[in-house]
Amino acid sequence: MTAQKKLYLFGNWKMNLGPSQAQEFGAKFRSLVSASSEDRAVWALFPPFLSLAALKEGLGDSPVSLGVQDVSDQPSGAFTGQVSASMAKESGCRYAIVGHSERRQYQGETSALVAAKAAACRAAGIIPVVCVGESLEQREAGQTQTIIDEQIAPVLQALEGSHDWLIAYEPIWAIGTGKAALPSDAQAVCQRLADQSGVPVLYGGSVKPENAGQYFAQPAVSGALVGGASLKPEVFFSLAEI
Numbered sequence: 678m679t680a681q682k683k684l685y686l687f688g689n690w691k692m693n694l695g696p697s698q699a700q701e702f703g704a705k706f707r708s709l710v711s712a713s714s715e716d717r718a719v720w721a722l723f724p725p726f727l728s729l730a731a732l733k734e735g736l737g738d739s740p741v742s743l744g745v746q747d748v749s750d751q752p753s754g755a756f757t758g759q760v761s762a763s764m765a766k767e768s769g770c771r772y773a774i775v776g777h778s779e780r781r782q783y784q785g786e787t788s789a790l791v792a793a794k795a796a797a798c799r800a801a802g803i804i805p806v807v808c809v810g811e812s813l814e815q816r817e818a819g820q821t822q823t824i825i826d827e828q829i830a831p832v833l834q835a836l837e838g839s840h841d842w843l844i845a846y847e848p849i850w851a852i853g854t855g856k857a858a859l860p861s862d863a864q865a866v867c868q869r870l871a872d873q874s875g876v877p878v879l880y881g882g883s884v885k886p887e888n889a890g891q892y893f894a895q896p897a898v899s900g901a902l903v904g905g906a907s908l909k910p911e912v913f914f915s916l917a918e919i
């Protein structure tokens with residue numbers, strides 16, 4: 678391990694791994710965790726909604742938390758296709774990702790809606806993992822800090838006084854592209870977010886076993902939100918052994 682701190686290692690499966698694959702993943706991951714003497718990670722997995730129960734069954738009693746990839750900002754009612762934070766809680770989830778850039782981009786989610794979702798999580802006893810990140814165009818225009826500040830401001834206001842939440846800094850241009858951010862850039866943004874919020878900040882964007890150590894070595898990086906490299910149990914697990 679590069680840095681002796683407990684790391685948040687969170688796997689966002691996105692729209693991958695249906696129930697049977699999730700069950701299989703869970704059983705394998707359970708055996709990896711139970712065979713390890715390492716206690717370096719706070720693990721959480723974020724499968725598609727329909728794979729939650731199967732993953733939970735596969736994981737059994739292993740110390741791996743579950744989360745959903747999104748929640749509604751509403752508690753219940755006529756909102757076709759949405760899932761509430763209290764339903765996630767009842768299904769055994771501890772966390773919910775809100776404001777992932779793929780939802781901001783494809784579902785047109787605004788930072789105000791993301792803040793309302795984060796507040797809905799807190800009301801239901803779910804820990805929100807609030808994602809922020811700039812596009813390549815914004816980075817090249819020198820707007821990274823302004824954009825991140827604008828994205829996080831309504832969340833800071835909505836969750837004022839709460840310490841039961843997390844932030845994931847995921848530069849959009851680094852997601853699924855293999856172009857991971859410079860560790861020093863990740864450190865700078867994560868430090869500012871940590872100072873503003875007082876909560877742990879994870880880095881996300883093409884994190885894999887080959888490059889994870891350089892992020893974990895950054896003092897303001899408390900862990901990683903991992904996409905592609907969380908889809909195979911051995912690969913994801915190996916992030917705790919770097």
Ligand SMILES: O=C(CO)COP(=O)(O)O
Nearest residue numbers: 689852853882883904905
């Ligand atoms: O978006 C991400 C996690 O939420 C990162 O995805 P990748 O690790 O596949 O780049």
